[in-house]
Amino acid sequence: MTLALYDTWTRSLRPFDPIRPGQAGLYCCGPTVYDYAHIGNLRTYVFEDVLRRVLALNGYDVRHVVNITDVGHLVSDADDGEDKMEKGSRRTGESAWAIAERYTAAFMDDWRALNLLEPSIWCRATDHLAEQIDFIATLERNGYTYRTADGIYFDTSKQDDYGYLARLDHAGLQRGKRVAMGEKRHATDFALWKFSPSDAKRQMEWESPWGRGFPGWHIECSAMSAKYLSPWFDIHCGGEDHVAVHHSNEIAQTQACHGTRLANFWMHGRFLTTADDAKMSKSAGDFLRMQTLIERGFDPLAYRYLCLTAHYRSELRFSFDALDAAQAALARLRKAYSSWPEGGAADEDFVARFRVEVDQDLNLPRALAVLWELVRSDLPPAVRRPTVDRLDAVLGLRLAAWRAQDEAIPAEIGELLFQREAARAAKNWALADRLRETLRRLGWRVDDSASGQRSTRCGDGA
Ligand code: AMP
Ligand code: ZN
Numbered sequence: 245m246t247l248a249l250y251d252t253w254t255r256s257l258r259p260f261d262p263i264r265p266g267q268a269g270l271y272c273c274g275p276t277v278y279d280y281a282h283i284g285n286l287r288t289y290v291f292e293d294v295l296r297r298v299l300a301l302n303g304y305d306v307r308h309v310v311n312i313t314d315v316g317h318l319v320s321d322a323d324d325g326e327d328k329m330e331k332g333s334r335r336t337g338e339s340a341w342a343i344a345e346r347y348t349a350a351f352m353d354d355w356r357a358l359n360l361l362e363p364s365i366w367c368r369a370t371d372h373l374a375e376q377i378d379f380i381a382t383l384e385r386n387g388y389t390y391r392t393a394d395g396i397y398f399d400t401s402k403q404d405d406y407g408y409l410a411r412l413d414h415a416g417l418q419r420g421k422r423v424a425m426g427e428k429r430h431a432t433d434f435a436l437w438k439f440s441p442s443d444a445k446r447q448m449e450w451e452s453p454w455g456r457g458f459p460g461w462h463i464e465c466s467a468m469s470a471k472y473l474s475p476w477f478d479i480h481c482g483g484e485d486h487v488a489v490h491h492s493n494e495i496a497q498t499q500a501c502h503g504t505r506l507a508n509f510w511m512h513g514r515f516l517t518t519a520d521d522a523k524m525s526k527s528a529g530d531f532l533r534m535q536t537l538i539e540r541g542f543d544p545l546a547y548r549y550l551c552l553t554a555h556y557r558s559e560l561r562f563s564f565d566a567l568d569a570a571q572a573a574l575a576r577l578r579k580a581y582s583s584w585p586e587g588g589a590a591d592e593d594f595v596a597r598f599r600v601e602v603d604q605d606l607n608l609p610r611a612l613a614v615l616w617e618l619v620r621s622d623l624p625p626a627v628r629r630p631t632v633d634r635l636d637a638v639l640g641l642r643l644a645a646w647r648a649q650d651e652a653i654p655a656e657i658g659e660l661l662f663q664r665e666a667a668r669a670a671k672n673w674a675l676a677d678r679l680r681e682t683l684r685r686l687g688w689r690v691d692d693s694a695s696g697q698r699s700t701r702c703g704d705g706a
Pocket of ligand 1: 273274275276277283284285286287288313481482483484485486513514515516517524
């Protein structure tokens with residue numbers, strides 16, 4: 245059995261062949277922490293988590309690095325406009341440093357709620373200024389940079405194969421010049437270092453050999469992956485939007501600095517979409533996040549299950565109906581699993597069949613079909629349980645940790661929920677709101693949906 249992964253660089257499935265025997269270096273572009281993560285972002289992290297678990301299933305010792313972009317990601321990919329962090333700061337009235345802290349913490353909550361494995365290394369861009377400045381200095385020495393009034397830029401015309409990952413059409417781009425050029429020499433050139441404005445103080449700025457300012461967004465990933473993995477490592481991941489700009493620029497920088505194209509495999513997850521696409525864009529301001537789902541009574545692991553129902557290279561169209569179905573499927577799975585006794589040995593045939601599917605470029609929809617066949621099989625229950633445990637090491641649904649009483653609603657809470665339902669039926673919104681607040685103080689969150697109110701435990705109450 246061999247693990248085959250789809251590589252965006254070659255646009256083909258390739259057998260995974262590690263650079264160092266038995267090890268797998270994995271770098272995943274992390275969140276830009278100027279706002280909460282939306283559930284689209286989280287789909288990409290679920291795909292990467294499954295990849296990591298499949299690598300582990302294949303016996304690799306995975307070194308998993310995830311960065312936190314807390315500076316330098318501009319509102320526009322064309323390197324003009326405001327830094328997203330400073331914009332977030334204006335929106336919330338808090339300092340850029342405070343919002344980075346807050347949204348990083350919220351992101352970690354989502355990470356844990358989805359049962360994503362803790363990376364080997366979390367690294368923040370603002371903790372790695374020296375590495376980024378050194379990297380840019382080498383690019384300068386190697387002749388890849390030029391200076392404009394607002395920063396130091398990477399000259400993409402120096403590389404014949406710039407943009408190969410995205411199969412960019414240079415000639416077309418140059419002719420079209422659809423991007424704001426400023427003093428850039430070529431449409432695809434990008435900022436390595438941006439100067440602070442002379443008439444205003446930025447909240448996040450540092451001294452550098454070129455003047456006070458801040459690093460461009462792409463340089464952090466080239467610099468930190470080189471530090472924590474090496475300039476040539478196994479797999480680099482992200483969402484599909486990163487192919488054309490961010491990852492193409494990471495490759496250009498690393499090639500110019502170290503002479504390698506950074507990663508042996510480039511893997512990209514297709515987007516989660518909604519019927520109303522605005523709901524899936526942080527910059528649109530109004531979007532669905534994990535907390536929104538929890539407030540509507542959904543278990544974060546139901547969202548994880550939903551992600552597993554689509555191949556990571558297929559678009560997944562989100563709807564609450566689909567999430568309802570995923571939650572129902574997860575409930576059936578938990579119920580079946582918790583009725584089985586412990587003490588048997590796993591059925592290796594089922595484990596092997598599951599592995600064939602996940603080893604074929606993470607075919608999770610087919611792997612889930614194997615899981616359900618196992619659940620419904622006539623294997624002894626004491627065999628089904630340890631077999632499902634082996635599968636769940638990849639699926640990450642925490643079936644063994646689930647306890648039926650976790651979802652039981654205490655009588656007192658049930659009574660309050662009943663009263664609130666009656667208040668809603670009588671259109672007594674003020675009473676319904678008061679009861680919601682009482683429930684919140686008792687540690688239960690309640691939210692309204694088309695099919696009625698949903699309740700979920702949200703802590704110890706306050
Ligand atoms: P960001 O916080 O915007 O830097 O994005 C974090 C990760 O989410 C990146 O890997 C993006 O490619 C990915 N991403 C952004 N939007 C979506 C979406 N709608 N569906 C799936 N992944 C996304
Ligand atoms: Zn990156």
